[in-house]
Amino acid sequence: MRYLKALIVLFIVSSLFTSCFEDNDDNQVSASQINDFVWKGMNTFYLYKDEVPDLANDRFSSDGEYASYLNSFSKPEDLFESLIYEPKTVDEFSWIVNDYIALEQFFSGIITSNGMEFGIFGFSPTDTNRYGYVRYILPNTSATNQDVKRGDIFYGINGTQLTSENWRTLTSADNYTINLGSYNDNGTPETTDDSVDNTSKSISLSKAQYTENPILINKVLDAAGTKVAYLMYNGFTGTDQFNAELNDAFGTFKSANATELVLDLRYNPGGSVNTAILLASMITGQFTGDVFSTEEWNSEFQQAFEDENPELLINRFVNNNNGVTLNSLNLTRVFILTTRSSASASELIINSLEPYINVVQIGTNTRGKYQASRTLYDSPNFSRSGANPSHTYAMQPLIFKSLNVNGKTDYFDGLFPQQNNILFESIKNLGVLGDENEPLLARAISIIDGSGKFPINKSDKTENRIEISGNSKDLLPFANDMYIDKDIPNDLIKRVLFE
Structure with a gap:
């Protein structure tokens, strides 16, 4: 029923909700107040709304039921994730952030980077070890100054072997040392006997705010x-x-x-x-x-x-x-x-x-x-x-x-x-x-x-067995996004909200 949807949208959530959430600016704000924003935004815009029962316009029979539903989620992230349609197959790309300033900086090309853009690969699905290879270097960065080159291979960070489980955490640090390796094909065209041999060389890198020219x-x-x-x-x-x-x-x-x-x-x-x-x-x-x-x-x-x-x-x-x-x-x-x-x-x-x-x-x-x-x-x-x-x-x-x-x-x-x-x-x-x-x-x-x-x-x-399982852009949750930057007329939004 659309009339109930309108009531929910106009409802003064602060009068109902008591749980509090502390945001990045240390201001007290109702967790359910943010949850109200999450549900309204998803109910209005989400592409797969029709496939998510909890986003139906007639999902709630009263404001009290709506309030109880929002209060059942202690964090806005939990509510948001519950509303995603088939997150492992259909929608892998919707996300929520608690700091839209960082998001806006990303969309402007501003990132935190040491300048080393890399890929992650492994030799076998049954082997959890992973290795990094440098794809390209951003100019005027730490990687440039340390003479990191496209094609360089590293097996570890700060002496710890990269794995399928730890490579994101290890490479997310602001400062780290890459442990260099060398690719060994053992003189054969097959990859079944390929490996990365450890070397004693290492390079220390530091991240800083950077504006990347595409x-x-x-x-x-x-x-x-x-x-x-x-x-x-x-x-x-x-x-x-x-x-x-x-x-x-x-x-x-x-x-x-x-x-x-x-x-x-x-x-x-x-x-x-x-x-x-x-x-x-x-x-x-x-x-x-x-x-x-x-x-x-x-x-x-x-x-x-x-x-x-x-x-x-x-x-x-x-x-x-x-x-x-x-x-x-x-x-x-x-x-x-x-x-x-x-x-x-x-x-x-x-x-x-x-x-x-x-x-x-x-x-x-x-x-x-x-x-x-x-x-x-x-x-x-x-x-x-x-x-x-x-x-x-x-x-x-x-x-x-x-x-x-x-x-x-x-x-x-x-x-x-x-x-x-x-x-x-x-x-x-x-x-x-x-x-x-x-x-x-x-x-x-x-x-x-x-x-x-x-x-x-x-x-x-040769490369069919080598699995490219990730890259440095994966550290940014919104890197694979396609977004629109055109205005949607307010009267059209209001029609969807209140008709």
Whole structure:
């Protein structure tokens, strides 16, 4: 019954609830007051609301029953987790934080880092030992100063062997020492006898606040007379500054008369939908106004959008960013390098461009995240403005799933390259990022110049047994997020709340 929902939303929770919660600012605030925000936000926005009985509009027969329900959860996190739909399979990506200041900093590209971005691997599912390998180094960081290099391997932290259980804890510390190892293939092409040998070398690293520019490398290569733009883009950080720098990079490509683009998203966990639209529009340029992607919300929000303004469900290709003309390349083909660490907005680029141009995906399958989220604050319309000053809790629940113009979505297992372009990164031979001989980039160039210089050996199963089980981005609970940064009209929110 919607009238009861409205009563619950307007209910003065502080008059009923007595349990207290101490937030980061040491202010006393009712735990159930925050729980009220959690339930209301999830009941209003959550993509899988219809699948969660406790989020039904008629779940509670009275305000007293609602109050009792909220009081049964001593922590907001417990209530939030109880409302997630199939968290181990369908929704692995919704989360709640008790400090939205840190969350906002992350979305602005501000992180705490020692500059060493790494992957975690193991040799056997039955062996709990894990090993780290350096993927890339952030400039002007502790790792830069200590001469950490891509391809370095470490077996331990502060003398403790990495395992499947401890690697997150050990690498979460602000200061630690990595114990270096060397990869030993024992002179055979198989991995059954591979190992990491310990060495006596170690490197001490320290974390500090750092603003990561998502553009790690941008350059123009020459492939048998063809100008090939190469962009390693490591996050869809939706700030005005980084969006402008992305447009500047494409201006450089355009000035160099680049007619091909290799977009390296192998370590890009995603981010802003708006930035994905901008990037896709820079790659193309000939589809301004056409549908880039569409959105599917929960049944109530979907109906409200369709009744009030269905255009709000459509994201279209654009030709400018805040009035500044985009430097578009008007390409009909793009090469995109991927791994299992390519997620959300990275996948959105692939899925949404495929109906329009030839997307040549090289590497391995992506993460499989087609849903987007939005930050919800404890305010009347869930926006940052007017947020409850008594606490700093915020939620980032999934609120819609993305579809391309042909309706393709639900790629739970990720997006896959064609069979002849499946290429695993080799920990033994990662290569230099941006170098024409780096295996994934070399594969793209071989297609561009027609040389066939770097064919893929289909019988090579070298990396199939080596399990990449994690990476440094996993230490950030919101790293794999795809989020929207557009405003939702207040009258539409009110309709969903009170109709």
